[in-house]
Amino acid sequence: MADFLPEMPKAELHVHLEGSVEPETLHELDPSTPLEELRALYCYADFEDFLKAFGAVGKRLRTPEDYALIVRRLLERLAAENVRYAEIILAAGVVLWKGQRFAPIFDAIREAAAGSPVEVRWILDAVRQFSVEQAQQVAELAAERMDRGVVALGLGGSEERGPAERFTEVFAFAKNAGLRLVAHAGESTGPESVWAALKLGAERIGHGITAARDAELMRHLREHGIPLEICLTSNLVTGVVKSLEEHPLRRLYDAGVPIVLNTDDPAMFGCTLAGEYRLAARQFGFSEAEMRGIAENGFRYAFR
Numbered sequence: 525m526a527d528f529l530p531e532m533p534k535a536e537l538h539v540h541l542e543g544s545v546e547p548e549t550l551h552e553l554d555p556s557t558p559l560e561e562l563r564a565l566y567c568y569a570d571f572e573d574f575l576k577a578f579g580a581v582g583k584r585l586r587t588p589e590d591y592a593l594i595v596r597r598l599l600e601r602l603a604a605e606n607v608r609y610a611e612i613i614l615a616a617g618v619v620l621w622k623g624q625r626f627a628p629i630f631d632a633i634r635e636a637a638a639g640s641p642v643e644v645r646w647i648l649d650a651v652r653q654f655s656v657e658q659a660q661q662v663a664e665l666a667a668e669r670m671d672r673g674v675v676a677l678g679l680g681g682s683e684e685r686g687p688a689e690r691f692t693e694v695f696a697f698a699k700n701a702g703l704r705l706v707a708h709a710g711e712s713t714g715p716e717s718v719w720a721a722l723k724l725g726a727e728r729i730g731h732g733i734t735a736a737r738d739a740e741l742m743r744h745l746r747e748h749g750i751p752l753e754i755c756l757t758s759n760l761v762t763g764v765v766k767s768l769e770e771h772p773l774r775r776l777y778d779a780g781v782p783i784v785l786n787t788d789d790p791a792m793f794g795c796t797l798a799g800e801y802r803l804a805a806r807q808f809g810f811s812e813a814e815m816r817g818i819a820e821n822g823f824r825y826a827f828r
């Protein structure tokens with residue numbers, strides 16, 4: 525089983541650029557902070573703690589060149605594990621929060637991705653716990669760049685502190701502009717959060733694992749062909765599931781919910797996409813045909 529997984533062509537639909545930065549790279553960008561101190565950032569007591577670490581990494585990305593470097597590093601790793609297509613999430617909300625100019629950063633990452641064997645598209649993420657006005661700015665930045673590889677508006681951050689309903693108008697604006705829509709939901713809160721994301725118009729759900737508690741919701745996802753972007757290691761490390769045994773992936777799959785596998789934040793969770801496939805196959809007893817079907821979903825549900 526494990527043999528064909530690394531060679532199998534894969535698509536990565538849920539990977540945060542900022543979460544792909546290894547501590548060693550962060551040290552290159554910020555030599556004044558000892559490497560050990562940076563490594564210590566990558567340990568989390570819980571989900572909120574992880575969000576803080578994500579912000580701390582983001583803060584150290586200071587120039588367009590910094591962003592270009594981390595794009596090159598991420599794409600080298602993805603290419604090495606036979607990822608052919610990636611939708612990379614850029615926390616545009618964090619760029620605005622830092623007071624940086626977005627245009628030169630976007631131009632730099634786009635240039636860094638040109639020439640990679642991995643076909644790249646971009647998802648600009650607004651941050652739930654930041655203001656609605658700022659999310660609107662993110663949507664506008666995304667809409668202006670649809671001719672340059674931006675395919676979707678995303679919503680990330682804290683589900684508890686930023687309910688989806690706040691962003692109804694922002695998502696309506698994005699949809700009108702022709703952007704695709706995706707939202708993290710049902711990761712650290714219950715199925716009602718997934719319903720709220722669907723109401724926004726989300727066409728894929730980041731995580732969505734608590735949908736397994738709601739039969740009606742699973743039926744809705746199946747009937748409307750809305751996939752869940754499952755990130756096993758992420759869920760374990762942030763503690764939203766206590767153990768792999770408790771992870772609902774198999775239940776969701778058996779209920780006919782479309783599934784894609786992803787890394788979320790490979791450096792911050794110490795995982796690779798091939799490793800996530802291996803973990804799923806081993807833990808949940810998926811056959812080779814089922815694993816190939818899940819990999820095909822990565823291409824089927826792409827926003828390109």
Ligand SMILES: [Zn+2]
Nearest residue numbers: 540708730788
């Ligand atoms: Zn994520």
